[in-house]
Amino acid sequence: MTEDRPKVAVLGGGSFGTALASIAADNGATVRQWLRDDALVDEINRNHRNSRYLPDFAINPAVVASNDMSSVLEGAELVFVAIPSKAFRTVVRQARPWLHDRQILVSTTKGIQEEGFKLMSQILEEETGFSHIGVLSGPNLASEIAEKQLTATVIASDDALTRARVQTALGCDYFRVYASNDRYGVELGGALKNIYAIAAGMAAALGMGENTRSMLMTRALAEMSRFAVALGANPMTFIGLAGVGDLIVTCSSNRSRNYRVGYAMGQGRTLEEAVDALGQVAEGVNTVHLVCAKSREAGIYMPLAEGLYQVLFNDVPARDMARLLMQNEQSSDVEFTLSREDVKHARRLEGNS
Numbered sequence: 495m496t497e498d499r500p501k502v503a504v505l506g507g508g509s510f511g512t513a514l515a516s517i518a519a520d521n522g523a524t525v526r527q528w529l530r531d532d533a534l535v536d537e538i539n540r541n542h543r544n545s546r547y548l549p550d551f552a553i554n555p556a557v558v559a560s561n562d563m564s565s566v567l568e569g570a571e572l573v574f575v576a577i578p579s580k581a582f583r584t585v586v587r588q589a590r591p592w593l594h595d596r597q598i599l600v601s602t603t604k605g606i607q608e609e610g611f612k613l614m615s616q617i618l619e620e621e622t623g624f625s626h627i628g629v630l631s632g633p634n635l636a637s638e639i640a641e642k643q644l645t646a647t648v649i650a651s652d653d654a655l656t657r658a659r660v661q662t663a664l665g666c667d668y669f670r671v672y673a674s675n676d677r678y679g680v681e682l683g684g685a686l687k688n689i690y691a692i693a694a695g696m697a698a699a700l701g702m703g704e705n706t707r708s709m710l711m712t713r714a715l716a717e718m719s720r721f722a723v724a725l726g727a728n729p730m731t732f733i734g735l736a737g738v739g740d741l742i743v744t745c746s747s748n749r750s751r752n753y754r755v756g757y758a759m760g761q762g763r764t765l766e767e768a769v770d771a772l773g774q775v776a777e778g779v780n781t782v783h784l785v786c787a788k789s790r791e792a793g794i795y796m797p798l799a800e801g802l803y804q805v806l807f808n809d810v811p812a813r814d815m816a817r818l819l820m821q822n823e824q825s826s827d828v829e830f831t832l833s834r835e836d837v838k839h840a841r842r843l844e845g846n847s
């Protein structure tokens with residue numbers, strides 16, 4: 495009974511768009527996927543393969559690809575946008591004539607727009623003015639999802655209908671969907687962790703130890719949540735899948751593109767060489783730039799992001815930066831329970847005694 499099946503549209507023919515389209519199809523939805531590359535459209539429809547972005551993955555044959563936006567969006571109840579942040583607004587504008595306010599629009603993109611420091615769901619809101627808007631984010635390496643390795647994600651939205659519909663459309667025996675109402679925190683978590691994944695890749699290539707990786711990830715979580723909370727997110731979001739969950743996988747896996755960029759640089763490649771060799775998007779490179787600018791402007795202490803910025807853009811050797819960071823003032827472990835100011839104060843007193 496095709497009529498009863500939810501109709502899902504996915505905009506984007508990259509690795510995540512393709513994995514997501516296949517999950518929805520596995521779950522019984524009628525799925526159409528929009529991409530601009532004619533040869534890939536043809537390959538997905540004929541061979542159920544996407545050799546450019548997910549070469550070893552058999553796509554559910556029910557996914558129908560097209561480069562015609564109108565036919566992809568016609569009748570779609572749920573629209574997922576899986577387009578890198580640099581092109582996100584352009585593609586939403588292209589789609590706009592076929593979008594309507596009963597549809598649920600969900601961004602899966604873990605990046606930030608430079609102008610106005612906008613997150614992708616804010617772009618969806620600005621471009622459409624609609625109310626059913628959400629963000630999907632979590633430990634979701636596309637290539638693992640393609641293998642149906644068990645994982646989970648978060649649908650974040652103020653709108654209960656959006657949360658429930660996405661849980662129904664995507665939740666299945668290898669993919670669980672948890673709900674959140676902190677859209678901003680979930681979205682920032684997904685964007686910020688890419689920065690630290692680059693640093694973790696670098697540390698691994700330089701032969702740094704497991705303790706080092708654990709310290710890096712934990713201090714990254716402190717830094718991410720400090721930044722996000724200063725901008726209005728809920729700190730509790732960061733103990734969830736879209737916070738620490740995504741941070742762990744992206745900082746530990748060489749399937750992560752951000753990690754791979756860091757790893758290649760740790761092996762001596764330049765940033766340009768590392769990005770060129772990847773051939774896919776590594777959002778963290780742009781994000782570190784934007785986050786450092788924002789944290790300087792807002793006076794938010796972000797030593798790891800600043801350190802990475804110096805390594806990526808000012809040729810500071812990663813080892814020297816790591817040594818420098820180890821000499822920073824020793825501060826609070828969890829600053830939501832003991833403030834950095836209190837630690838500073840006590841150390842000043844101790845210094846004077």
Ligand SMILES: NC(=O)C1=CN([C@@H]2O[C@H](COP(=O)(O)OP(=O)(O)OC[C@H]3O[C@@H](n4cnc5c(N)ncnc54)[C@H](OP(=O)(O)O)[C@@H]3O)[C@@H](O)[C@H]2O)C=CC1
Pocket residue numbers: 506507508509510511512529530531547576577578579581584585602603604605634635636637773774775777
């Ligand atoms: N891959 C992953 O594991 C995960 C990715 N994400 C997020 O999903 C987002 C999308 O990533 P992903 O699918 O992995 O990216 P990829 O780099 O794999 O693919 C990017 C896709 O976007 C398309 N695209 C780029 N620019 C344009 C444009 N101007 N117009 C139309 N299409 C365009 C590309 O088309 P073309 O080939 O024609 O250039 C390609 O289909 C990222 O922000 C990422 O953070 C989230 C979770 C997991």
Ligand SMILES: O=C(CO)COP(=O)(O)O
Pocket residue numbers: 604632633634635636688691740743744749750751752753775776777
């Ligand atoms: O966000 C991801 C996993 O959750 C994918 O990370 P990369 O973009 O670094 O591959």
